[in-house]
Amino acid sequence: MSANGPLLQVSDLQVHFRTRDGSLEAVDRINFEIGSNEVFGLVGESGSGKSVTALSILGLVPSPGRIVGGDIVFGDRNLRELPERVVRTIRGREIGMIFQNPRASLDPVRTVAVQLSRALRAHHDLGRGEVRRRSVRMLRDLGMPDPEAALTKYPHQLSGGMCQRVMVAMMLSSRPRLLIADEPTTALDETVGAQLLEHLRRFKEEHAASILLITHDMGVIAEMCDRVGVMHAGHVVEVGPVGAVFRDPRHPYTRALLDSTLRIDRDSPLSDIERIPGTVPNLLHPPPGCRFADRCAYVLPACRPAKPPRLEVAPGHHVLCQETVIREFAAP
Amino acid sequence: MTRRRYLGRRLALLVLVVFGISIVAFLLVHVLPGDPARSRLGVFATEELVQLKRAEMGLDKSLPEQYVTYMGNVFRGDLGDSWRTHNPVAEDFVERFPATIELALAALLLAVVLGVSLGVAAALRRNGPFDHLATLLGILGISAPVFWIGLLLIIAFVTQLHVLPAPLGRLASDVEAPTQITGLYVVDSLLTANWEALRSSLLYLVLPAVTLGILPLAPITRMTRAAMIEALDSDFVRAARALGLSRTQVVVKIALRNALIPVVSMVGLQLGYLVGGAVLVEIVFTWSGIGLYLYRSVIGLDFAPIQSLVLIVGVLFALINLAVDMLYFAIDPRIRVR
Ligand SMILES: Nc1ncnc2c1ncn2[C@@H]1O[C@H](COP(=O)(O)OP(=O)(O)OP(=O)(O)O)[C@@H](O)[C@H]1O
Ligand code: SF4
Ligand SMILES: [Mg+2]
Numbered sequence: 001m002s003a004n005g006p007l008l009q010v011s012d013l014q015v016h017f018r019t020r021d022g023s024l025e026a027v028d029r030i031n032f033e034i035g036s037n038e039v040f041g042l043v044g045e046s047g048s049g050k051s052v053t054a055l056s057i058l059g060l061v062p063s064p065g066r067i068v069g070g071d072i073v074f075g076d077r078n079l080r081e082l083p084e085r086v087v088r089t090i091r092g093r094e095i096g097m098i099f100q101n102p103r104a105s106l107d108p109v110r111t112v113a114v115q116l117s118r119a120l121r122a123h124h125d126l127g128r129g130e131v132r133r134r135s136v137r138m139l140r141d142l143g144m145p146d147p148e149a150a151l152t153k154y155p156h157q158l159s160g161g162m163c164q165r166v167m168v169a170m171m172l173s174s175r176p177r178l179l180i181a182d183e184p185t186t187a188l189d190e191t192v193g194a195q196l197l198e199h200l201r202r203f204k205e206e207h208a209a210s211i212l213l214i215t216h217d218m219g220v221i222a223e224m225c226d227r228v229g230v231m232h233a234g235h236v237v238e239v240g241p242v243g244a245v246f247r248d249p250r251h252p253y254t255r256a257l258l259d260s261t262l263r264i265d266r267d268s269p270l271s272d273i274e275r276i277p278g279t280v281p282n283l284l285h286p287p288p289g290c291r292f293a294d295r296c297a298y299v300l301p302a303c304r305p306a307k308p309p310r311l312e313v314a315p316g317h318h319v320l321c322q323e324t325v326i327r328e329f330a331a332p
Numbered sequence: 333m334t335r336r337r338y339l340g341r342r343l344a345l346l347v348l349v350v351f352g353i354s355i356v357a358f359l360l361v362h363v364l365p366g367d368p369a370r371s372r373l374g375v376f377a378t379e380e381l382v383q384l385k386r387a388e389m390g391l392d393k394s395l396p397e398q399y400v401t402y403m404g405n406v407f408r409g410d411l412g413d414s415w416r417t418h419n420p421v422a423e424d425f426v427e428r429f430p431a432t433i434e435l436a437l438a439a440l441l442l443a444v445v446l447g448v449s450l451g452v453a454a455a456l457r458r459n460g461p462f463d464h465l466a467t468l469l470g471i472l473g474i475s476a477p478v479f480w481i482g483l484l485l486i487i488a489f490v491t492q493l494h495v496l497p498a499p500l501g502r503l504a505s506d507v508e509a510p511t512q513i514t515g516l517y518v519v520d521s522l523l524t525a526n527w528e529a530l531r532s533s534l535l536y537l538v539l540p541a542v543t544l545g546i547l548p549l550a551p552i553t554r555m556t557r558a559a560m561i562e563a564l565d566s567d568f569v570r571a572a573r574a575l576g577l578s579r580t581q582v583v584v585k586i587a588l589r590n591a592l593i594p595v596v597s598m599v600g601l602q603l604g605y606l607v608g609g610a611v612l613v614e615i616v617f618t619w620s621g622i623g624l625y626l627y628r629s630v631i632g633l634d635f636a637p638i639q640s641l642v643l644i645v646g647v648l649f650a651l652i653n654l655a656v657d658m659l660y661f662a663i664d665p666r667i668r669v670r
Contacts, residue, residue, distance in 0.1 A: 058574055062565065092576030099574075104567035107586055109593070109665055122576045154665045170575060 005076075006033035007210045008057065008178055013070035015052050015061055024283050026052045026065065030236040031310065031318070032229045034178065039204060039211045041221040041242070043257070044231030047283075050214045051100075053231070054180045057212075058097060059087045074178070093123040096176035100183040102164035106155040112139075112166050113151035119170035138169040142199060161192040168196065172203055179203070180212045185220070197224060218258065222246060227316070230254045233281055233291035235307075240317030250319040250326045252296050290321070298325045335661065342657060346650055353646035354406075358399050360642055361635050371633040372415055406643070412636030416629065421640045424625060430515025431502060432621030435613065436606055437516070438537055439544035444599060447549045451556025451595075452588060455564060466553045473550025478609050482543040482616040489539060497535055499617040507532040540617040547609045548602035555598040559591035566590075593664050600656030607645060 015027035027049045034040040042050050055061050057072055059079060072079040074095065079087060099105045107115055116135040120126055126134070132151075139147035142165040155163055164187065171179065181200060185193030201224065204211055213224055221228050221242060229239040230253065238251040249255045281291050289304040290296070296303070300322055308321050319326055361368060369385040370377065377385075386392050390401060405412070411421035450469070453462035472481075482499075489496040502517055503509060510521040510529040517533035520526075563569060564587050572582050614623035622641060629637040661667060 055570075060570060060573055062570070088576050088578070090576070091574055097571075097574040099567060099571055101567055105571035107568045107572070107590070109590055109663070118572070118577060118581075119575050156666050167571065170571075174576075 007036040007038075007075065008034040008212075009071070009073040010053070010057070011071050011073075013053065013056060013072065014068050015049070015056055015065055016068050018064040018066065019284065022284055025286055026234055026283060027056065028234040028286070029070065029307075030231075030234070032236055032239050034210050034212060035226075036177075036210055037204065037208045038227060039201075039213055039225045041225035041228040042212065042214045042231060043216065043218065043221060043228065045216075047233075048231040049234045050231055051182055054097065054182050054212065054214060057178075057180065058091050058095060059084070060091075089123065092119070092171070092176070093174045094176050095178045095180065096171035096174070097180040097182065098164075098168055098171050098184050100186050102167045102187060103155055103158075103160060105167050106163055108155055110154070111151065112153050112155075112158070115166065116151070116170060116173070119173045123174050134173070135169070138173060139165065142169055143195060144169075160187050161189070164188055164192070164196060168199070175207050176209065177207075178210045178212065180214075182214045183216065184213075185215075185217075200224075230257065233286065234283055235291055235320055237292065237320045238318070240314065244314060244317050248314075248330075250313050250317075250329045251321050252298050252325065252329075253292050255329065256295075298328070300325070338661065339658070342654055346654055349650045350647050353650070354403060354643055355399070357639050357643035357646065358402050359395075361639050362395070364633075364635070364638070366633045368633075368635045371635070406640075411640040414629065414634050414637050416632045416634045416637075421637050424637065425622065425640065425644065428620055428622045428625050431619060432610055432614070432623060434502075434516040434518060434537070435540055435544060435619055435621060436610055438518075438541035439606060439610075439613075440548065440599070440603075442541055442545035443548040443552055443602070446545075447552030448556050448588075448592075448595065451553045452560055452583070452591075454553070454557045455560030456583070458561070463557075466557060469546075470550045470554055473546055476546075478543060478547060478612045479616050481546055482539070482613060485539050485543060486616075496539055497532075499539065499619075501618055501620060502533060502536050503529065504532045504536070540613050540619050543616070544606065544609050544613045547605055548599070551598055551602060552595065556591060556595050559594045560587060563587040563591045593660070596656065596659055596663060600653065600660075603652050603656070604649065607649070 010033065011031050012029045013027055013031075014025075014029050017024040017026055030049075030053065032040070042053065044050055052061060052065065056067055057074075057079070059067075061067060067080065070080070074090070079090070082090075106112075113132070113135060116138070117131045120131050120134055135151060136147045139150055144150050144162060144165050150158070150162065150166070155166075158166070164184070168184075179200070184196055184200070188196065197220065200211060200213075203209060211224075213220070215221060225242050227240060228242050228245050229236045230245070230251065231237070232253050238245060238249065238254045245254060246258065249258055281287060281294060287293065287304060289306055290299075290308045293299050293303045302308075302322055309323070310318055310320050311323060311326060312318050313326060313330075367382070367386075369382050369389055369391060373381055373385055383392075390398055393401075409422055411425070413419065414421050414424055417424055450462060450466050454460070454466040457463060486499055490498055497504060507529055510517060510526045510533075511524050513520045513523055517529060518537060521529035521533060564583075566587075568590075569582060569587050572586050577586075610621065611623035611626060613619065614621050615627050618624065622645075625637060626641050628634075629641070
């Protein structure tokens with residue numbers, strides 16, 4: 001691995017789902033990178049392509065989806081060029097992923113002990129005693145009450161929070177260098193969610209790992225992340241250090257997102273993002289230009305015929321928009 | 333609910349079901365067309381003679397009285413006599429039952445092994461060659477009657493290709509039956525290392541087993557395919573893949589293991605049709621099991637065997653259902669605690 005290069009570099013990634021009505025462009029030539037020992041946040045409304053992006057990194061895009069272009073460079077290897085056999089040894093061992101629905105992500109007919117042992121043995125030859133010792137220790141570290149008893153339980157006998165702990169234990173068992181967490185707190189109540197985030201932060205510190213954190217919650221981004229990417233309809237429209245993006249958002253969509261977060265009406269069941277007026281364009285036959293044009297208050301004639309340029313407004317801060325509009329937004 | 337309480341409830345239910353079956357079996361003789369007494373004496377017997385015979389057979393008593401007598405006999409192992417074979421029905425039954433078991437087991441084994449493999453292959457490569465084969469089999473299984481498939485196979489492999497023996501029984505006439513242990517020729521000849529009998533019994537078994545097996549093959553394939561597709565698309569398979577588990581482990585130990593749960597209940601359901609199909613297959617292949625016995629008894633209006641077979645097959649069926657339920661219980665931890 002190059003000494004100072006990013007841990008993960010995604011360039012021009014393009015993922016299409018082949019459907020009866022044509023190909024659905026779920027992810028369209030996106031770019032971002034994640035440094036080592038960094039927490040990178042990915043926000044965007046439902047259907048903007050966050051999960052598909054995450055699954056692309058692991059090479060697990062569900063059919064009929066397919067990566068049709070771009071590169072995913074992890075360390076010094078381009079994952080897209082590696083054979084499945086090699087990618088498999090990276091999954092779980094070097095890149096782990098925790099999913100949104102913890103209970104559904106556990107095998108319903110096997111005990112926790114069996115599932116943890118599967119995870120521990122996926123990449124290492126361990127004896128039974130060692131597997132058991134490590135399983136108990138991992139569960140205890142995650143704050144599982146009575147870990148010994150939990151080992152004998154089936155997923156349906158555990159609460160959502162306990163299922164989440166089991167899944168996190170499985171995914172962290174090989175101490176991956178990159179952990180992808182796809183809305184890890186959505187299924188949990190607030191306290192358990194906060195505990196989980198705290199644990200992820202600690203894991204990152206102790207093992208110098210990086211995290212790709214997908215969430216709807218701008219508060220979580222502010223609290224957890226070093227850098228953030230904002231996704232809209234398959235495009236990463238703005239990416240940069242959290243401080244810069246929050247203080248000085250340059251893309252009209254990011255701006256709307258932050259505005260709506262500030263006007264927070266805590267009792268509203270809608271997430272921050274869903275309060276932005278208008279709807280996401282149809283990804284089946286997306287307009288050739290900016291996919292935010294129909295909702296954008298600053299739309300220009302130049303926005304519609306072609307994808308807007310990707311401009312670097314500050315070091316490491318990129319925006320996908322017209323230069324004149326970006327300049328207008330510049331902080332005084 | 334604990335395992336023991338569940339089992340207790342199921343057993344209580346079984347007793348009720350068996351009681352119901354015995355009533356049906358008993359009443360059957362009274363609703364079937366034809367008079368048992370007259371059918372024994374023939375059409376030329378006088379009415380007085382028939383009345384005498386009825387009294388002798390206890391048919392003039394009240395129904396509850398007759399039922400009690402009947403069940404008393406059953407519990408003593410006396411199922412009445414067949415006037416066609418002149419043997420006690422119980423003897424005839426014990427003699428023929430292994431043949432049917434052998435046929436049904438072979439058919440089931442074939443259907444399960446082929447159906448599950450084909451279903452898995454079809455699910456792994458949707459719209460691939462195995463998927464099309466599975467669809468084709470599904471159409472065949474639904475639309476083609478068993479006896480027609482049987483006859484077709486006989487024409488192809490016996491009359492045309494001459495690779496299999498004529499459909500006349502379970503063994504070539506010049507081969508001696510293996511020493512009886514289980515009554516299943518294939519098993520017995522294996523156990524006694526009687527290779528000649530093994531070869532012959534296998535040759536005779538192939539076509540009837542395939543014919544009978546086609547019936548449950550299609551639904552088992554379809555169910556396996558659907559359950560496998562669901563399992564392969566599930567969150568837990570995706571998570572297992574994200575862990576870097578090997579493909580074999582993910583497909584067999586996780587996806588297939590979960591997919592088998594609905595497949596097992598489907599197999600249980602198919603056992604019923606298998607019994608019905610066995611009667612037809614035994615007729616087509618002159619396979620001397622209880623299906624053929626039942627058929628000949630019905631044709632000859634031989635009431636005692638018909639009545640006993642309804643009772644025995646009914647009870648057997650209830651027992652099989654119980655066994656399938658217990659199996660279901662064993663493979664799905666989620667129904668252990670409610
Ligand atoms: N299996 C699939 N078949 C067809 N299209 C799919 C499939 N999975 C995802 N898509 C499409 O890809 C797009 C992106 O989906 P994705 O799941 O990445 O969204 P997301 O940003 O993770 O949303 P959410 O916040 O709801 O999780 C969606 O618009 C969806 O239409
Ligand atoms: S490119 Fe044009 S339409 Fe798109 S966000 Fe910028 S100004 Fe708005
Ligand atoms: Mg998602």
